[in-house]
Amino acid sequence: MTRLISAGRDTLSYPDRGATARRPLPAGYHHLHHRTRIGRGQAVFEAAGVAVTTFHAHRTSGMRVRTDIGAAAAVRPGTRAVVGIGLGPLRISAPCEVIWTVYAPTRAGFAYGTLTGHPESGEESFVVDMDADGTVWFTVTAFSRPAGWYTRLAGPVVPVLQRTYARWLGRHVRRLAAAA
Template sequence: MTRLISAGRDTVNYPDKGATAHRPLPAGYHHLNHRTRLGHGRAVFEAAGTAVTTFHAHRTSGMRIRADAGAVRPGSRVVGIGLGPLRIDAPCQVIWTAYEPARIGFAYGTRPGHPECGEESFIVDMDADGTVWFTVTAFSRPNTWYTRLAGPVVPFLQLRYARWLGHRLRKLATAA
């Protein structure tokens, strides 16, 4: 079941909250959709779903994340996103979660103070034949002078990170 946060706790800095849960993505943003095959079977699906919804996949990929809860839930706050030596306060809020028999994941949206504005989802799906996939879907645009100045570098880095995260998640899920 996909759960969306209530409007009362909404503190995101963009008007298209929840748009990664359906299509089409909103106009006026850079769009990202990257899919990685993780493996096959229920064990891979469950290991990958747990790694995504506890930020373990993000952390083992080199990302520093501080979250106010162990497992994601609608309304959870996430701060301090960074990769390698680059650390930026980038406040986000979990917008929706999916804990379903063949779909596990979540989306977070940017909050005031984030260098971008938009939303990103991280979903693990299992097809009817048992093939397990990881999909990163995002829409974003610059929210600060330095992300505007970076121009096409930010979308390039987002795609590189989505690929790297899929690679790391495949290793985590198949090692379980």
């Protein structure tokens, strides 16, 4: 296993571990819930699930993702990742750890929690669901608050950027699922 997180930066930066799997989300954070219709049918569900659970959707959306598993491997609880946000010298490294996963006949996805050194503090889940009628949905659910001086300084801009990225990621999941 490649060590992606330096010593002292490998602990969760929030106390509400696993809260994206429950409702209501914890108080004291900004909440995000964004749902995108992906398509219909088993093939679409399976392709979307693979795109999400291997970080392929994140990578094709422009994020740099390094994990302690292979690029095509599905995440599991404990998987560590560093997501690169931004461009060139303005790129910010965001360390996180997969908190929970779900691999079921009509549901696939995971949540990661922020580690010390992440610009935000909280958790985000990425889940693909298939309804009984075959409709496939991609949902991003998150709770977060600023952890770095620059995210505190950015104030209300950060939630807008998070929502914009959730929409952008949804479009990428839809495109990847349609191409399969």
